[in-house]
Amino acid sequence: SQQGEEDPQALSIQEGENATMNCSYKTSINNLQWYRQNSGRGLVHLILIRSNEREKHSGRLRVTLDTSKKSSSLLITASRAADTASYFCATDLQGGSEKLVFGKGTKLTVNP
């Protein structure tokens, strides 16, 4: 079963705008990761945030984690057409088996 659920399912913005995607999950986690998938490069790891962290940055990416609300957000600033892809959150469950559970993803389209 899927643990994480991304919101929105699809997002369309103009180049230069910011894109925000959210992920909610059901049970306590050790870590939460974000992945990007596009047709050209497959699935690529973007960033990992641990359960004791609240915010993390990597280039134009900003991830937040609110364990009390069981949610995370991914912000892409100054988006580019090359950011067009599907974005997935993946969690590993506290006390659970050692595997990542992916959500259904948010499909982001950045229009030039």
Place this chain on the structure above:
Amino acid sequence: EAGVAQSPRYKIIEKRQSVAFWCNPISGHATLYWYQQILGQGPKLLIQFQNNGVVDDSQLPKDRFSAERLKGVDSTLKIQPAKLEDSAVYLCASSQNRDLTYEQYFGPGTRLTVT
């Protein structure tokens, strides 16, 4: 550094036929994963190997799916016999070890269509 290699990239078979996928992980990576990704969904773990031993195969439909990782390097995933609902992209990933804080590197996947 070479990435994770998979073949074939595409496969079309009829239901009840068998099919096999091959994966070559990044050199030195001890952990290998096979995921199934159905259209519109996120990847779902089928099986995880640590070297040549199985760590987790709880979501592998063992009546039709099998996988092996001989010598702890390459891996093959087989489906026999295939069903229509097996149509999906099969992704192989590898990681330095089974600690989930280590990044998983994914291959390009094999798109399977069962008709």
